[in-house]
Amino acid sequence: MAASAIYTNPEAKSWTYTYETDISLAQAFHSRLPGYKATPLVPLDDFAQELGVKAVFVKDESSRLGLPAFKILGASWGTFRAIAQQNGLPLDASLEEASKAAQEAGTTLFAATEGNHGRAVARMAKILGVQARIFMSRFSDQETVHKIESEGAQVTIIPGNYDNAVATAFAESRKASGGLLIQDNAFDGYEQIPAWIVEGYSTLLFEVEQQLEEHGLQATMIVTPIGVGSLGHAVVAYCKSGGRHIEVLTVEPETAACLHHNLKAAEWSTIETSATIMNGMNCGTVSPISWPVLYKGVDRSITVSDLECHHSVQHLQAHNVNAGPCGAATLAAVKKAAPIDMPTQGLTDNAVIVLLITEGTRSYPSPATVLFANH
Ligand SMILES: Cc1ncc(COP(=O)(O)O)c(C=O)c1O
Structure with a gap:
């Protein structure tokens, strides 16, 4: 099922979230794991200038505890x-x-x-x-x-x-x-472990906060890829809690945009999906424990094509960021959103945007080649 255009929820701006558990326990656990260290937060100054915003950073999860993704x-x-x-x-x-x-x-x-x-x-x-x-x-x-x-x-x-x-x-x-x-996704009768997995993802967001503080900055917008929405859940929880009012932009593949579809319909349902280079995001059902949080707290949602994503992989490579397609999707999302709603919503000259680059380089069929072969 293909989906397009941008979805906006103006009420998300003032919506707040309260953590029900002590998520600092997860951070303490991670810091005890062998090889733990914060992943890099890398500035993309050229792109920030191009967009006319204060700063753009990528949170580079291409090497996390010895694996090429945040998971x-x-x-x-x-x-x-x-x-x-x-x-x-x-x-x-x-x-x-x-x-x-x-x-x-x-x-x-x-x-x-x-x-x-x-x-x-x-x-x-x-x-x-x-x-x-x-x-x-x-x-x-x-x-x-x-x-x-x-x-x-x-x-x-x-x-x-x-x-x-x-x-x-x-x-x-x-x-x-x-x-x-x-x-990493809940279903009827299976909710506790996915909730702990969501808590685990919060560690990367607290790292971002500390890393931005070192630059004297605070995020105004975080862009996150969505598969089943567990990472997005962690992002919304962080962005809308503790006095933070950080905007959340979500991105999904056009061919597997379950959250985008649900947000527009204001209703949770499963959609059919088809192949995409953004493999980790090829999911047809939003995790039911994450849906209520995403429904209330996502400010904007957008979909991108494989080709748009592929171009962003190349863009990041040119800046020495080794992103795989799921990670580069966040850059593709901002590129696509910018001409639509700039500068009224989010992309102002005070904006500090953080793109979650959730995975490192991996091989995938080039969409440019696929398009060429089909014509
Ligand atoms: C690299 C990568 N990015 C993003 C996602 C999406 O995360 P979630 O399924 O929690 O929405 C996944 C999921 O597997 C992934 O592997």
């Missing part, structure tokens, strides 16, 4: 919390304690994925010394499968789409003794 922040915290809860461990327990408890309980981690989440869960299983079983849709490419297998996980490709892969992962986790589903 390990959520997968690690979600897995740790689930194991801690199952085994009665305190939230300041060490990884070694969690690992021992998971091994003794015969835990196997299960997940469905378009790539990055599954690899992050597989890596957590490796760190904890337990098995992982990962389920993927028919859109999956061999290279991604190999990367997940390289973490020691068993990968199964199912004939259906991402939503079908989630259903299969859930069913298989129920059948296996010690099966534990670590899924």
Whole structure:
């Protein structure tokens, strides 16, 4: 299903959010992980000048805890919390304690994925010394499968789409003794672990805050890619809480714009999706625990084509930012939004814009080549 144009919610500007849990626990956990350090916040001065805004930064998640995407922040915290809860461990327990408890309980981690989440869960299983079983849709490419297998996980490709892969992962986790589903989207009866995964993503936003403070700046707009909306949920929660009124612009592939479609219809529903180079964003259903937050707190939502995204990958490469398509989608979104609503909404000369570059470079079929081949 293709979607286009920009969606705006003027009421989101004054909407506020209150965290229900102490998310600093997630930050403390991440800082205890081996190899933890804040990812870079890189200025894009040329682009800021071109847009006529004060500053544009990219939060570069191309190398996060040794993986080429941000997802390990959520997968690690979600897995740790689930194991801690199952085994009665305190939230300041060490990884070694969690690992021992998971091994003794015969835990196997299960997940469905378009790539990055599954690899992050597989890596957590490796760190904890337990098995992982990962389920993927028919859109999956061999290279991604190999990367997940390289973490020691068993990968199964199912004939259906991402939503079908989630259903299969859930069913298989129920059948296996010690099966534990670590899924980054909620569904009826499965809400707690996705909520912890959302909490885990908040670490990158608090890093952004600290990094901007070093420049004497505060963000006025954060641009985030959307798949099932868990990252977007974390972004909205951060942007609309603690006295912050930061604008949120979301971006999705034209062929998998579930949030954009739902926002316009003011109603949660599932849509059909088709292949896109923005694999991690190829999702047809917004996570139901995230939908109410996104509905109230997203200021603007836009969709981009594979070709627009590909051009932004090239733009970032020219500035030494090694972004994959899901990350570059945020640059494509601002480029597309700018001529439509500049300078009235958000893109003013005081604007400090942060683009979340959620994954590093990876190979994908060039949309320019695909277009050429089709004509
Ligand atoms: C690289 C990348 N960016 C963005 C997203 C979207 O995140 P979410 O599914 O939480 O909306 C994903 C999801 O897998 C991803 O892998």
